[in-house]
Amino acid sequence: ADKLRLQLKWTHAFQFAGYYAAKELGYYREVGIDVDLVQAQPGLDVVEEVVSGKSEYGVGTSSLILARKAGKPVVALAVIFQHSPLILVSRKEIDAQTVHGLMGKRIMLEPQSQELLAYLKREHLPSEQLKQVEHSFSLDELIDGKVDVISAYLTNEPFRLGQAGFAYNIFTPRSAGIDFYGDNLFTTEHEIRTHPERVKAFRAASLRGWEYAMSHQDEIIDMILQRYKGPDAQHYNKEFFHYEAAQTSYLMSRELIAIGYMNPGRWRHIADTYAELGMLPANFPLDEFLYDANPDVNLRWFYFWTMVTLLLAGIVGGVALYIFKVNRRLGNSLDELKKNELRLNLLSSAIEHSPTSVIITDADSLIEYVNPHFTIETGYASDEVIGKKPSILQSGQIPTETYQTMWAQLLRGEVWTGELINRRKNGEVYWEEAHIAPVRDEKGKTRHYVAVKVDVSERKQVNDKLAYLAHHDSLTHLPNRTLFFERLAQGLALAKRNKTRLALMYIDLDRFKPVNDTYGHAVGDILLQQAAERMKQCLRESDTVGRIGGDEFVALTLNVTDEQSACLLAEKMRAVLSQVFAIAGNEHFISASIGVAIYPDHGSSEIELAKKADIAMYAAKAGGRDQVRLYQENMRVSM
Numbered sequence: 001a002d003k004l005r006l007q008l009k010w011t012h013a014f015q016f017a018g019y020y021a022a023k024e025l026g027y028y029r030e031v032g033i034d035v036d037l038v039q040a041q042p043g044l045d046v047v048e049e050v051v052s053g054k055s056e057y058g059v060g061t062s063s064l065i066l067a068r069k070a071g072k073p074v075v076a077l078a079v080i081f082q083h084s085p086l087i088l089v090s091r092k093e094i095d096a097q098t099v100h101g102l103m104g105k106r107i108m109l110e111p112q113s114q115e116l117l118a119y120l121k122r123e124h125l126p127s128e129q130l131k132q133v134e135h136s137f138s139l140d141e142l143i144d145g146k147v148d149v150i151s152a153y154l155t156n157e158p159f160r161l162g163q164a165g166f167a168y169n170i171f172t173p174r175s176a177g178i179d180f181y182g183d184n185l186f187t188t189e190h191e192i193r194t195h196p197e198r199v200k201a202f203r204a205a206s207l208r209g210w211e212y213a214m215s216h217q218d219e220i221i222d223m224i225l226q227r228y229k230g231p232d233a234q235h236y237n238k239e240f241f242h243y244e245a246a247q248t249s250y251l252m253s254r255e256l257i258a259i260g261y262m263n264p265g266r267w268r269h270i271a272d273t274y275a276e277l278g279m280l281p282a283n284f285p286l287d288e289f290l291y292d293a294n295p296d297v298n299l300r301w302f303y304f305w306t307m308v309t310l311l312l313a314g315i316v317g318g319v320a321l322y323i324f325k326v327n328r329r330l331g332n333s334l335d336e337l338k339k340n341e342l343r344l345n346l347l348s349s350a351i352e353h354s355p356t357s358v359i360i361t362d363a364d365s366l367i368e369y370v371n372p373h374f375t376i377e378t379g380y381a382s383d384e385v386i387g388k389k390p391s392i393l394q395s396g397q398i399p400t401e402t403y404q405t406m407w408a409q410l411l412r413g414e415v416w417t418g419e420l421i422n423r424r425k426n427g428e429v430y431w432e433e434a435h436i437a438p439v440r441d442e443k444g445k446t447r448h449y450v451a452v453k454v455d456v457s458e459r460k461q462v463n464d465k466l467a468y469l470a471h472h473d474s475l476t477h478l479p480n481r482t483l484f485f486e487r488l489a490q491g492l493a494l495a496k497r498n499k500t501r502l503a504l505m506y507i508d509l510d511r512f513k514p515v516n517d518t519y520g521h522a523v524g525d526i527l528l529q530q531a532a533e534r535m536k537q538c539l540r541e542s543d544t545v546g547r548i549g550g551d552e553f554v555a556l557t558l559n560v561t562d563e564q565s566a567c568l569l570a571e572k573m574r575a576v577l578s579q580v581f582a583i584a585g586n587e588h589f590i591s592a593s594i595g596v597a598i599y600p601d602h603g604s605s606e607i608e609l610a611k612k613a614d615i616a617m618y619a620a621k622a623g624g625r626d627q628v629r630l631y632q633e634n635m636r637v638s639m
């Protein structure tokens with residue numbers, strides 16, 4: 001432990017309570033300091049003791065400022081008495097209403113009591129007017145009348161004088177507006193320079209001691225009575241120390257101010273007051289005099305490093321943000337890619353499994369892709385067609401105009417839909433319904449063509465069959481009434497244009513019902529089929545025979561030269577129908593009644609001609625059946 005000395009400014013008393021507490025409670029020891037608390041004795045200059053290095057620390061007053069002016073490098077560490085206890089005490093019998101009454105008197109002043117001189121000066125009482133005597137630290141000098149006035153502590157002497165029954169007057173600098181700091185802890189610049197940590201630790205331990213002392217006053221009083229006996233210890237007792245403790249507490253302003261606190265402003269005021277009284281130069285610098293217990297960080301470096309840190313943090317933050325953003329962007333684009341990939345997978349899978357043929361070509365119509373169904377439909381594997389044109393499928397059965405229309409539409413950017421007859425690899429021709437669309441880029445330029453095609457051959461066949469059924473009699477396969485009359489209309493138009501003749505015949509089988517009734521409907525059917533076949537045989541390619549009812553047939557023959565040739569043809573049909581029908585081992589005989597009407601002789605419209613042929617046919621029936629009748633004007637009358 002560092003052995004140190006704290007030079008007190010008086011003999012042991014409650015005035016130094018905090019230091020006793022710090023020592024006795026081990027606060028100094030805790031910080032590696034072994035302190036000797038050295039009491040003062042008359043004639044001792046505390047400042048000199050410390051400045052000379054005999055003691056490292058001392059208890060001083062506001063006079064320290066003046067010591068500094070005198071070139072002594074003292075530094076105030078902590079103020080214990082926020083208000084100075086220094087007063088002047090005079091014997092009562094001196095007639096001194098004011099401090100002026102002290103003029104010419106013998107005054108015993110203690111060291112570091114310049115504040116009292118300042119007080120006198122302020123009161124315009126030059127100190128030279130007083131007879132100054134060095135303080136003997138003894139009250140007896142005053143009591144015994146050896147001096148008239150003494151410097152004293154408000155915390156101390158008044159009580160003892162009172163105890164002694166001594167009448168006295170008190171003169172306090174505060175009455176002249178001088179309210180200086182009192183006892184304080186001080187050291188030297190040298191100590192601060194060489195042992196900065198020790199200064200800090202010593203100061204802190206001392207203040208800790210003071211805190212303890214002021215809240216455990218009885219304990220400290222006992223301590224002083226037992227262990228810190230001054231030369232006039234016989235005068236001190238508990239009662240006295242209680243008085244001193246109470247007064248000390250009051251002057252420390254503990255309830256308002258933290259122990260040890262120094263206000264630079266108050267020190268300034270003290271310095272200025274001394275300056276005002278000519279005891280110190282004006283604006284005496286105090287920077288080095290006041291110890292800074294909590295020195296500010298060197299702000300220049302603080303700001304510099306703050307800037308550097310902020311800059312680095314900014315850069316790191318920026319980089320982190322950038323990386324974060326890039327990551328997020330990458331993450332997003334990965335997500336996007338994944339989504340696109342999924343979408344593409346879905347689309348390509350859909351096309352691959354499509355039940356229709358899909359062909360994609362480039363802008364020059366060269367095949368780039370065909371789906372599996374294309375191969376099923378055409379028989380061509382994809383590598384057989386890639387790089388070729390879809391025209392390899394053409395069957396040659398589609399008019400060139402169809403392709404021209406298709407290309408005109410595609411080149412306009414429109415979708416073309418139509419039916420094509422194509423040829424499979426095996427040569428088979430088939431119908432397909434094609435939807436072809438140009439695929440354009442964002443600038444509108446066609447980059448591809450996509451064709452979706454459905455084989456509609458079967459549908460076509462069904463449609464053809466339906467159309468056939470709609471126009472033909474299912475039993476005999478002869479044109480039905482609808483188709484027959486269409487042909488009749490066409491024939492009439494042709495005949496009108498070519499100015500040719502046309503014959504329309506109504507043929508009704510005779511005695512057909514008994515066949516049905518006797519041999520059954522099925523036999524009747526066969527007979528009807530055979531009869532139809534016989535009639536067809538009688539006619540030319542350009543002629544038409546049709547079935548318009550159960551056993552009612554019609555025949556149309558173009559380019560008949562005259563009535564006779566028409567009747568001859570009718571006669572021929574009548575003859576074939578009267579011949580035997582051999583069906584299922586039985587022979588059947590029927591006949592036919594045939595009426596003939598001729599364009600333009602008997603009418604110029606389908607309806608007119610049909611009516612006339614029908615009339616003629618009924619005339620044949622009425623005439624006894626199995627005969628041909630050409631329409632006659634008088635027949636109408638008989639109807």
Ligand SMILES: Nc1nc2c(ncn2[C@@H]2O[C@H](COP(=O)(O)OP(=O)(O)OP(=O)(O)O)[C@@H](O)[C@H]2O)c(=O)[nH]1
Nearest residue numbers: 509510511512513514516521522524525549550551
């Ligand atoms: N098997 C069969 N019979 C049919 C069909 N359509 C109509 N018939 C029958 O054909 C007969 C026609 O009747 P009619 O012309 O009065 O009989 P018809 O014996 O020929 O008498 P006429 O003409 O006066 O000589 C009826 O018995 C119908 O049922 C058919 O598709 N198949």
